[in-house]
Amino acid sequence: MSGRRGRRSYHHGNLREALIDAALQLIAEKGPTGLTFADAARAAGVSPAAPYRHFADRDALLASVAHQGFEKFADALTAAWDDGQPNPRTAFRRLGHAYLEFARNETAYYTAMFEAQVPPDADRELARVGDRALAVLRQACEALIAELPEGKRPPALMMALHVWSMSHGIASLFGRGDAARRKLPMSPDELLEAGMLVYLQGLGL
Amino acid sequence: MSGRRGRRSYHHGNLREALIDAALQLIAEKGPTGLTFADAARAAGVSPAAPYRHFADRDALLASVAHQGFEKFADALTAAWDDGQPNPRTAFRRLGHAYLEFARNETAYYTAMFEAQVPPDADRELARVGDRALAVLRQACEALIAELPEGKRPPALMMALHVWSMSHGIASLFGRGDAARRKLPMSPDELLEAGMLVYLQGLGL
């Protein structure tokens, strides 16, 4: 079990990814604070100094996890939106569920992305890949806004930020996989759906 | 400078509070992860082992900070709501601003409360004092709901959770004091106010 495939050689061959995987595992088990550079190295079967050949320091590893998380997140949202098929309303609802599902099932990624206080400049591409996720939300909002009469259209970015904020708020406060922070009379999914319904109603949709 | 008032005696006299204050300072400076038991002890002018007379471990200190934060938070929200004076709408808007203001100005408390992943059972009163804050939101929602015709009244708890989620989402994503995570075309306050306006509109208010 220690070192898959027996690590036949002095060089690992794929240490960078192995460390990120190990980090994910450890974050899932013990939270982002519990993530230890030494632990990750151990899980990958290398010495404690080896990770420094791939990451400047512990925070850089966390930033890489966050980076990868944002990519998967953007992919998941893009797939859920599916260009607004078969119609924007249905696709929008799918999008909301996908958001919470990601937060629930990919807790390690999600916490690395939003709650491990990774400085956005830790990875110089972090902000960009983060924007990709926001762009999906924004695109969805634009499609919905298009259904409104011209005089009553809100700014798409603002609407996207509202959607994101409520989604993140719910995910962050109630939507965690295992350690639910608070008992609720409804599921996070239901809460978000109801909230979005009211919000869209308020826009006139 | 080291040890205010010269620490005239072997015993500190007020170490517990001094440690919490030091923790706040350190969290504000270096984030909840940067908070170190040893640092807090140093700031209070005592040995690294002294804190253990007052807190089971480092996490217990963090939990106490969170606890105190929830109390101040609930107080701030209660004051802002001011029993709905002069009218629920005005008071509700004040409430929103107070929420973001707390997140902005009391960043150390806020992060300890919501982003330091303190397990809710770390302090056995934590959940209760957290509920006190929610209760204020709920009360405000009830006052607003009362303005609606009987057939169109949503559950107050659900509405409170929506309000909380959007507020927390905005505070968490954009509303930090110094290290703003993302550039916005509008202030967090404006974003929340606009979001709440749309939401209330959706409810029929």
Place this chain on the structure above:
DNA sequence: CAATGATGTAAAAGCCGTTCACATGGGCTT
């Protein structure tokens, strides 16, 4: 005034992050 329990100290063990000099060997040049 002396005992006692609460509070603080000193020292030590163990872990972690990080650095540095050194080892290894995969891949490119010739």
Place this chain on the structure above:
DNA sequence: AAGCCCATGTGAACGGCTTTTACATCATTG
């Protein structure tokens, strides 16, 4: 095919942090 070079991994070491344990100090109280 031989040999060199550099990316990658190792081992040892330093300092800092957490936590425990035995001991020191002192405020209270009977």
